[in-house]
Amino acid sequence: MAVFQATRTRSTHRAGLHEITEEVAGELARSGLSQGIVQVFCPHTSCSLVMMENADPSARRDLEGWFDRLVPAADPNFEHTAEGPDDMPSHIKMALTRSGESIPFCDGKLLLGTWQGIFLWEHRRHPHRRTFVVTVLGE
Amino acid sequence: MAVFQATRTRSTHRAGLHEITEEVAGELARSGLSQGIVQVFCPHTSCSLVMMENADPSARRDLEGWFDRLVPAADPNFEHTAEGPDDMPSHIKMALTRSGESIPFCDGKLLLGTWQGIFLWEHRRHPHRRTFVVTVLGE
Amino acid sequence: MAVFQATRTRSTHRAGLHEITEEVAGELARSGLSQGIVQVFCPHTSCSLVMMENADPSARRDLEGWFDRLVPAADPNFEHTAEGPDDMPSHIKMALTRSGESIPFCDGKLLLGTWQGIFLWEHRRHPHRRTFVVTVLGE
Numbered sequence: 554m555a556v557f558q559a560t561r562t563r564s565t566h567r568a569g570l571h572e573i574t575e576e577v578a579g580e581l582a583r584s585g586l587s588q589g590i591v592q593v594f595c596p597h598t599s600c601s602l603v604m605m606e607n608a609d610p611s612a613r614r615d616l617e618g619w620f621d622r623l624v625p626a627a628d629p630n631f632e633h634t635a636e637g638p639d640d641m642p643s644h645i646k647m648a649l650t651r652s653g654e655s656i657p658f659c660d661g662k663l664l665l666g667t668w669q670g671i672f673l674w675e676h677r678r679h680p681h682r683r684t685f686v687v688t689v690l691g692e
Numbered sequence: 693m694a695v696f697q698a699t700r701t702r703s704t705h706r707a708g709l710h711e712i713t714e715e716v717a718g719e720l721a722r723s724g725l726s727q728g729i730v731q732v733f734c735p736h737t738s739c740s741l742v743m744m745e746n747a748d749p750s751a752r753r754d755l756e757g758w759f760d761r762l763v764p765a766a767d768p769n770f771e772h773t774a775e776g777p778d779d780m781p782s783h784i785k786m787a788l789t790r791s792g793e794s795i796p797f798c799d800g801k802l803l804l805g806t807w808q809g810i811f812l813w814e815h816r817r818h819p820h821r822r823t824f825v826v827t828v829l830g831e
Numbered sequence: 832m833a834v835f836q837a838t839r840t841r842s843t844h845r846a847g848l849h850e851i852t853e854e855v856a857g858e859l860a861r862s863g864l865s866q867g868i869v870q871v872f873c874p875h876t877s878c879s880l881v882m883m884e885n886a887d888p889s890a891r892r893d894l895e896g897w898f899d900r901l902v903p904a905a906d907p908n909f910e911h912t913a914e915g916p917d918d919m920p921s922h923i924k925m926a927l928t929r930s931g932e933s934i935p936f937c938d939g940k941l942l943l944g945t946w947q948g949i950f951l952w953e954h955r956r957h958p959h960r961r962t963f964v965v966t967v968l969g970e
Contacts (some may be wrong), residue, residue, distance in 0.1 A: 554693035554694065554695065588695050588697060589695045589827065589829065590827055590829060603787050604737065604787075605737060605783065605787060606737040606783055606784070609774075611772040612772040612780065612783055613774075614771060614785060615769070615770050615771055615772045615780050615783075615784075616780075616783060616787060618782075619763070619767070619769070622769070623762075646732075650787060650788075651768055651790070654791070654792065655731055655733070655792045655794060656733060656792070657697060657731065657733050657825045657827040659697060664733065664735060665735055665824050666735030666736050666737065668737050669737055669791070670734070676751055690829055691829075692694070
């Protein structure tokens with residue numbers, strides 16, 4: 554058993570889902586490990602991770618739209634608004650999804666389903682430079 | 693430290709929660725490992741995993757009913773409807789819950805709470821044959 | 832590679848977020864391990880774990896308030912009410928967040944973001960004594 558760890562960055566030019574499956578698979582390949590778990594971690598509180606359908610862009614648009622309707626920016630109940638109207642909705646959308654996702658791998662390949670991708674979900678409207686940590690545990 | 697990995701299948705005859713705690717515990721027993729983490733992964737985008745109260749069936753029915761009201765099938769905003777009205781709600785319910793759950797174990801036993809079970813949540817109405825991957829990391 | 836595991840308890844005097852970052856960091860230090868993954872697990876079905884902004888208390892109050900409005904206690908649809916009106920909402924809030932959170936570490940330090948803390952979220956109104964399991968996998 555061994556540990557491999559790498560940090561990647563991704564610039565997000567807009568709110569919404571940004572696929573990072575290839576970056577994660579690339580770090581797994583670099584680890585040289587054959588079987589175990591890859592953990593992806595997002596050290597931010599206004600973006601998050603989610604597994605999602607990766608074939609039809611309309612599925613991602615519908616997911617983003619539904620979350621926008623569930624957590625409207627103009628909620629008069631919010632007190633934490635110092636960074637603008639998308640500040641508190643971003644934290645809530647992060648809490649409803651994940652800061653970490655773990656994916657098993659075998660024969661050096663992620664055991665993802667055919668239609669399954671790993672996405673960094675930017676919840677802020679303005680461009681950000683985001684980091685994620687890929688940790689591979691296995692043999 | 694060692695890795696053990698197994699793939700299981702479960703036929704889901706209806707939408708809702710299907711307990712898989714025994715299958716996961718069975719794979720842990722087969723691993724022969726004593727202490728570490730069991731990770732369960734669901735390689736689908738229209739079903740998911742959730743930890744839930746496993747004693748009173750009404751708690752599971754209330755959870756299913758609440759999610760059905762939160763994400764109604766007949767939402768006119770949805771664009772991704774090729775596979776029917778339960779297509780997009782399934783992806784949303786998956787994103788709101790988990791594709792992976794990790795449970796610690798000690799002395800070869802899952803450290804679950806008294807009322808805690810691991811459930812595969814089928815979000816589609818029609819029967820499906822679902823897969824889940826159990827990975828045990830430990831010693 | 833090695834495994835370290837410890838169980839901690841926390842008394843919750845009120846519903847809401849209770850930060851446990853220091854306890855988790857303390858167990859990581861006790862493990863003596865340098866690089867890998869820390870997994871925190873909550874063996875309860877009416878409280879949960881969440882990563883959240885740890886600087887401004889208003890962000891946590893807004894998150895709690897938003898969840899209370901999303902899952903009102905007085906929902907006449909609920910059948911599972913034996914333990915009171917906050918019984919079923921607690922299970923739902925648990926399902927919407929996490930029973931387990933995993934955080935990578937390097938050089939013996941959690942790779943948390945600047946504003947990121949680990950919180951035990953008590954969903955019941957009355958005081959409870961809660962347990963969480965910290966498992967460290969690494970080298």
